[in-house]
Amino acid sequence: MFVFFCFFFSFFFFFGNIFSYFYICLFFCVFLFFLGFLNVKGSVVDFSFGKNLIYECGYTEINSFLNFYTMQFFMIALSFMLFDMEIILVLPALYMLDFSVLSGVVVVFFLVFLLLGLLYELSCSVFKW
Numbered sequence: 001m002f003v004f005f006c007f008f009f010s011f012f013f014f015f016g017n018i019f020s021y022f023y024i025c026l027f028f029c030v031f032l033f034f035l036g037f038l039n040v041k042g043s044v045v046d047f048s049f050g051k052n053l054i055y056e057c058g059y060t061e062i063n064s065f066l067n068f069y070t071m072q073f074f075m076i077a078l079s080f081m082l083f084d085m086e087i088i089l090v091l092p093a094l095y096m097l098d099f100s101v102l103s104g105v106v107v108v109f110f111l112v113f114l115l116l117g118l119l120y121e122l123s124c125s126v127f128k129w
Contacts, residue, residue, distance in 0.1 A: 075126045086114050 090110055121127065 072126070075121075079121050079126055082117065083114070086110075086117075090114075 090107070
C-alpha cells in the first residue's frame with residue numbers, strides 16, 4: 001500500500017497539473033474511507049452481559065456503578081474552574097500591559113465580562129442549595 005502511495009504521489013508530483021490535486025485528494029478520501037471500513041468491519045465487538053458489568057472477572061456488583069450526584073456539585077466545580085482560569089489569565093496580563101488608557105480599557109472589559117458571568121450564574125441559581 002505504501003509503495004502504491006509513493007508511486008501515485010511521485011507520478012502526479014512530476015507530471016502534475018491542476019487535476020493532479022484533485023486526484024491526490026480523491027486518493028486520500030478513498031484511502032480514509034477504506035481505513036474506516038476496515039475499522040468498522042474488522043473490529044471484534046462483544047455485546048455479552050458480562051462486558052457491561054464493572055468487573056469482567058465474574059463478581060456480581062452490590063449496587064449500580066452509576067453513582068447519582070446532584071448537578072449543583074458539578075456546576076459549582078465548573079464555575080470555580082472557569083473563574084479560576086479567568087483570574088489566572090488576568091493576573092499576568094496586569095504585569096505585561098503597560099499602564100495606558102487602552103490597557104485599562106482591556107482590563108475593565110475583562111472584569112466586566114467576569115462580572116457578567118457571575119451574574120448569569122447567580123440568575124441560574126447555581127449557588128443556591
